[in-house]
Amino acid sequence: MLYLIGLGLGDATDITVKGLQAVKKCSRVYLEAYTSILTVGKEVLEEFYGKQLILADRDLVEQGADEILKDAEVTDVAFLVVGDPFGATTHSDLVLRAANAGIPYKVIHNASVLSAVGCCGLQLYNFGETVSLVFWTDTWRPESFYDKICKNRTAGLHTLCLMDIKVKEQSIENMMRGKMIYEPPRFMTVAQAADQLIQIIERRKEEGEELGVTEDTVCVGMARLGTDDQVIRAATLRQLMSCDLGAPLHSLVITGQLHPLEVDLLRLNAEPNALKQLRMIDSSTYTS
Amino acid sequence: MLYLIGLGLGDATDITVKGLQAVKKCSRVYLEAYTSILTVGKEVLEEFYGKQLILADRDLVEQGADEILKDAEVTDVAFLVVGDPFGATTHSDLVLRAANAGIPYKVIHNASVLSAVGCCGLQLYNFGETVSLVFWTDTWRPESFYDKICKNRTAGLHTLCLMDIKVKEQSIENMMRGKMIYEPPRFMTVAQAADQLIQIIERRKEEGEELGVTEDTVCVGMARLGTDDQVIRAATLRQLMSCDLGAPLHSLVITGQLHPLEVDLLRLNAEPNALKQLRMIDSSTYTS
Numbered sequence: 055m056l057y058l059i060g061l062g063l064g065d066a067t068d069i070t071v072k073g074l075q076a077v078k079k080c081s082r083v084y085l086e087a088y089t090s091i092l093t094v095g096k097e098v099l100e101e102f103y104g105k106q107l108i109l110a111d112r113d114l115v116e117q118g119a120d121e122i123l124k125d126a127e128v129t130d131v132a133f134l135v136v137g138d139p140f141g142a143t144t145h146s147d148l149v150l151r152a153a154n155a156g157i158p159y160k161v162i163h164n165a166s167v168l169s170a171v172g173c174c175g176l177q178l179y180n181f182g183e184t185v186s187l188v189f190w191t192d193t194w195r196p197e198s199f200y201d202k203i204c205k206n207r208t209a210g211l212h213t214l215c216l217m218d219i220k221v222k223e224q225s226i227e228n229m230m231r232g233k234m235i236y237e238p239p240r241f242m243t244v245a246q247a248a249d250q251l252i253q254i255i256e257r258r259k260e261e262g263e264e265l266g267v268t269e270d271t272v273c274v275g276m277a278r279l280g281t282d283d284q285v286i287r288a289a290t291l292r293q294l295m296s297c298d299l300g301a302p303l304h305s306l307v308i309t310g311q312l313h314p315l316e317v318d319l320l321r322l323n324a325e326p327n328a329l330k331q332l333r334m335i336d337s338s339t340y341t342s
Numbered sequence: 343m344l345y346l347i348g349l350g351l352g353d354a355t356d357i358t359v360k361g362l363q364a365v366k367k368c369s370r371v372y373l374e375a376y377t378s379i380l381t382v383g384k385e386v387l388e389e390f391y392g393k394q395l396i397l398a399d400r401d402l403v404e405q406g407a408d409e410i411l412k413d414a415e416v417t418d419v420a421f422l423v424v425g426d427p428f429g430a431t432t433h434s435d436l437v438l439r440a441a442n443a444g445i446p447y448k449v450i451h452n453a454s455v456l457s458a459v460g461c462c463g464l465q466l467y468n469f470g471e472t473v474s475l476v477f478w479t480d481t482w483r484p485e486s487f488y489d490k491i492c493k494n495r496t497a498g499l500h501t502l503c504l505m506d507i508k509v510k511e512q513s514i515e516n517m518m519r520g521k522m523i524y525e526p527p528r529f530m531t532v533a534q535a536a537d538q539l540i541q542i543i544e545r546r547k548e549e550g551e552e553l554g555v556t557e558d559t560v561c562v563g564m565a566r567l568g569t570d571d572q573v574i575r576a577a578t579l580r581q582l583m584s585c586d587l588g589a590p591l592h593s594l595v596i597t598g599q600l601h602p603l604e605v606d607l608l609r610l611n612a613e614p615n616a617l618k619q620l621r622m623i624d625s626s627t628y629t630s
Contacts, residue, residue: 063451067360070350070452074359138453140460146607149463153610161461163351163453163568164358165426168466170451172428175437178456179472183499186467209493211471280451319434322441 056123056152057132058139060164063280065094066102073162077103080132084110084122086145088221090136091241091303093281099134107134111222115144119151126157138166167279167305171214174274174286175319176307181214182206187247187306188218189240200254203308204266210311217242217304241302244275244287248294248306255291267291267308272331274307274320275299288332289325344411344440345420346427348452351568353382354390361450365391368420372398372410374433376509378424379529379591381569387422395422399510403432407439414445426454455567455593459502462562462574463607464595469502470494475535475594476506477528488542491596492554498599505530505592529590532563532575536582536594543579555579555596560619562595562608563587576620577613 057076062068069077077083085096085107092099100107110133114121122133139145139161152159172178183206185199203213220240228235252269259265269292277285277299285299294306312320317332324332345364350356357365365371373384373395380387388395398421402409410421427433427449440447460466471494473487491501508528516523540557547553557580565573565587573587582594600608605620612620 060453062358064360067363068358068451070356070358071362072352072355075355138457138460140457140466143465143603146460146463146465146603150603150606150610161568163356163458163461165348165451165453166457166466169426169428169454169456172426172434173449173451175434177431177434178428178454179474179504181471183470183497184467205497209471216467280449315431315434315438318438322438 055130056126056157056159057130057162058145058149058159059132059134059162060138060166061092061134061136062164063092063137063167063170065092065281066099068092068164068280070162070164073164074103076130076160076162077105077132077134080105080130082108082129083132083134084108085134086110086115086136088112088115089142089144089219091219092136093278093301112144115148119148122148123152123155123157126152127155138163138168141166141168165280167216168214170279171276171305171307173279174276174288174307175322176212176274176309176316177313180210180212180310180313180316182209182211182310184214184216186216186218187242187250189220189242190250197254200251200267207266207308207310212310213308215247215306215308217247217306219303242304243302244277244294244299244304244306245297247304248273248275248291251291252295270331272309272312272320272328274309274323275304276306277301277304279303279305286323287325288320288323289328290331293325293327343418344414344445344447345418345450346433346437346447347420347422347450348426348454349380349422349424350452351380351425351455351458353380353569354387356380356452356568358450358452361452362391364418364448364450365393365420365422368393368418370396370417371420371422372396373422374398374403374424376400376403377430377432377507379507380424381566381589400432403436407436410436411440411443411445414440415443426451426456429454429456453568455504456502458568459564459593459595461567462564462576462595463610464500464562464597464604465601468498468500468598468601468604470497470499470598472502472504474504474506475530475538477508477530478538485542488539488555495554495596495598500598501596503535503594503596505535505594507591530592532565532582532587532592532594533585535592536561536563536579539579540583558619560597560600560608560616562597562611563592564594565589565592567591567593574611575613576608576611577616578619581613581615
């Protein structure tokens with residue numbers, strides 16, 4: 055049996071009882087380590103489970119699926135994923151390979167940022183399409199996510215922005231030279247994401263475009279969601295550009311139309327200036 | 343401390359280790375029992391936790407919040423919610439009351455249908471706004487959810503349809519007579535949801551409207567997601583109208599534009615006729 059087990063968002067104890075029971079009986083346990091991270095490392099998990107873990111990086115999952123699935127029809131193998139197992143495409147691919155090889159599989163779900171984001175005070179059914187922000191390079195500065203956010207806002211919907219994670223990446227130079235030297239991990243911060251958005255806004259403003267999102271749009275920056283030291287900060291996009299929410303992972307929400315209850319909840323975590331913004335919303339927009 | 347603890351989707355063991363630890367130390371434990379259900383009842387949970395539970399129906403949560411929050415600044419109180427605690431508006435309201443009363447609160451997240459739906463094979467970031475389907479009455483037949491589904495489809499996005507739950511509801515007659523007699527619980531099935539949608543489609547077809555969703559649209563019916571006997575069925579809307587997916591809870595997805603990997607995953611759970619549909623998609627639509 056292949057078990058795909060979600061680990062939730064925080065630390066070792068965020069696994070479900072069912073998930074822990076499954077891990078304990080598996081002969082091999084893989085930890086997917088490139089699409090997300092917990093606040094604790096491999097060693098802490100190993101101690102908590104009483105099991106050795108095998109780190110599964112992108113190469114192993116995408117090219118070494120056969121190795122992961124080896125003998126899974128006769129022995130139990132666990133594949134641990136931060137959040138819920140279906141957060142990333144590559145895990146669906148693993149399920150498909152298992153199914154096509156006749157290997158039975160079972161999914162043990164857990165919290166994902168896609169639903170945990172509700173704790174910022176915005177209602178989950180008021181969210182539109184989720185977008186992903188990638189680190190820009192000198193030659194690659196995609197803006198399509200901005201248009202999706204504007205589309206959501208036009209429909210009155212909030213947008214959850216997931217942030218780029220770079221783990222075990224080679225520099226182009228090292229890649230060309232065939233050197234297996236990896237860059238330090240990078241996790242996009244809320245400030246970096248806000249900066250990208252504002253660069254897009256400024257460029258489009260110069261071009262005279264009508265803006266769906268501005269520097270004054272109320273946004274919510276979040277860090278380490280679901281952990282004891284999570285940070286939730288409701289503020290304008292401009293304010294978030296200079297915020298420091300600490301260690302990863304970060305995520306960002308661009309609000310759409312706000313309901314009175316949502317405004318009240320955002321206030322619990324609002325910057326003073328965003329409070330002003332929320333008061334303005336309070337007396338006008340959301341009644342429309 | 344007020345703990346809002348998600349129970350996940352299946353049975354007693356779907357609580358997280360962190361959640362279980364919190365439940366064990368609380369002096370009062372409420373079980374929210376009107377926005378969702380587990381496959382096991384209160385007694386099974388009580389045995390698993392070694393704790394008595396207090397059932398919290400809509401009246402208690404919406405009107406008796408003070409009772410739930412009583413002494414929570416000096417003692418630990420748990421409020422258990424099926425899925426993730428932020429799935430329903432009323433739970434946000436409880437958080438707001440706690441915060442305004444100066445009561446510290448902590449959220450322990452868990453799987454929600456909003457992310458667990460990924461196990462049907464559709465990618466979570468290809469979903470648009472979630473919609474809710476309510477039981478129609480003779481005089482109230484809202485159709486706005488249909489328009490939202492069409493809007494999502496136009497944007498290429500899938501739609502998760504959450505289904506109405508009626509627990510501890512009075513008939514209008516009993517309500518008018520002030521009789522505290524409650525109707526048996528009702529949970530909308532995938533077949534009922536498909537039937538509603540097809541009624542809308544037929545009515546609009548007669549009016550000559552261009553249809554964003556038809557009887558042949560590929561949909562996914564799901565029952566008891568996250569449990570050992572979950573059912574996932576990819577089929578046309580017409581086929582789902584006559585399906586019996588068994589005990590609650592059910593949910594339904596209307597697909598938008600399908601990616602090749604999504605088609606491959608849907609095939610694992612497809613009806614023969616939907617297979618034909620998926621083959622057609624295979625060779626045309628999704629390449630656009």
